[in-house]
Amino acid sequence: MSAPSIAGALDYGLVVPLIGTIEALSGRHSPVLMVVVAIHGGAAAVMWVAAAAAMVKTTLAAAAVAAAMWAATVAIVETTATAPTVVLVGLSPVSFVLAWPLALSPWRWHRTAAVGIRLVQVFAAGGAVFLVNAATLHEAWGCYPPGSPMRAHDLGMCGSGVTSRQTGPGFVCRNNSRAAPGTCDPAGTPMQFYGDLIAFVVHAELLAMVLWTMAYFDLALESSLPRPSTKPQPPPAAAAAVPFI
Numbered sequence: 161m162s163a164p165s166i167a168g169a170l171d172y173g174l175v176v177p178l179i180g181t182i183e184a185l186s187g188r189h190s191p192v193l194m195v196v197v198a199i200h201g202g203a204a205a206v207m208w209v210a211a212a213a214a215m216v217k218t219t220l221a222a223a224a225v226a227a228a229m230w231a232a233t234v235a236i237v238e239t240t241a242t243a244p245t246v247v248l249v250g251l252s253p254v255s256f257v258l259a260w261p262l263a264l265s266p267w268r269w270h271r272t273a274a275v276g277i278r279l280v281q282v283f284a285a286g287g288a289v290f291l292v293n294a295a296t297l298h299e300a301w302g303c304y305p306p307g308s309p310m311r312a313h314d315l316g317m318c319g320s321g322v323t324s325r326q327t328g329p330g331f332v333c334r335n336n337s338r339a340a341p342g343t344c345d346p347a348g349t350p351m352q353f354y355g356d357l358i359a360f361v362v363h364a365e366l367l368a369m370v371l372w373t374m375a376y377f378d379l380a381l382e383s384s385l386p387r388p389s390t391k392p393q394p395p396p397a398a399a400a401a402v403p404f405i
Contacts, residue, residue, distance in 0.1 A: 162239030164379050168260025169252040173230055177201050179245050180233040186242045193236050200229035246383075250376050256368075257281050262375050267382065273375035277368045284364040287357050294354050 166179055173179040180197040183189055207222035237245070249255050262274035290297070 163241040163246055163383050164249060164261035164376070165239065165264045166237060166241050166245060166249050166261075167234045168255040168258045169249045170230075171254045172248050172252050173233065174226060175204065177204055177226075177229070177233070179237070179241075179248060180230070182244050182248070183233070183237045183242060188240070188242060189236055193233065196229050196232045196236070200226055200233065203229060246380050250380065256372050259372065261379060262372075265379050267379070270375050270379050273371050277371055277375075280364050280368040280371075284361050284368070287361040287364070291354060291357060291361065297354075 166173060169179060177197055177200040180193065180200055184194045184197045203222045203225035207219055207226055210218035210222055241249070249261060255261065256277075259274035259277040262270040262277070265271055265274075
């Protein structure tokens with residue numbers, strides 16, 4: 161049975177040609193792979209140096225060469241990778257986020273797991289982008305109580321320097337205290353205000369990691385097991401007749 165796909169491990173394959181180096185040194189592939197890896201390593205080094213020097217055109221040219229060499233590596237190694245590479249793909253953050261090996265698995269439950277992981281990543285990424293801008297959002301909307309539904313944000317943005325305002329039956333505070341609702345907590349921070357969202361992102365990623373670990377381990381195990389041949393087998397030879405004495 162073929163090994164899991166390595167194409168999704170862009171971090172250990174494209175950006176840093178570690179997978180190609182491991183496979184070239186294994187001696188299981190064509191000598192052409194050694195040449196491909198050497199060119200890939202040189203292109204990756206130029207890409208990193210040029211990126212550090214803000215040389216955009218050189219960086220893009222080197223990245224294009226590295227991408228071509230990675231495509232050649234995948235064409236040579238794909239589905240025939242050695243055990244160290246299979247482990248490395250499983251530890252690859254990019255491969256985890258893309259769930260690429262699972263998406264190409266012949267088993268349905270692996271493909272289903274890939275869909276689940278990708279959905280979780282989409283929601284978690286949305287939450288992470290939100291949290292990156294938490295300070296700005298907190299300045300604009302943090303005077304509303306935590307957990308307020310979207311329809312309750314109808315009084316406009318908080319504005320600079322606003323610490324509290326009267327809104328009918330109670331106060332809307334920039335940092336509403338969770339311990340005593342309706343009172344202002346001036347020590348609050350954007351991260352505290354969006355604590356529920358932080359918890360959601362963390363738990364979503366933990367769920368995706370558990371699903372990835374189970375599915376990829378099962379895929380690697382299934383791929384290592386021999387499969388019965390599908391070729392038609394010749395009928396068994398007839399037993400020689402034993403003469404009757």
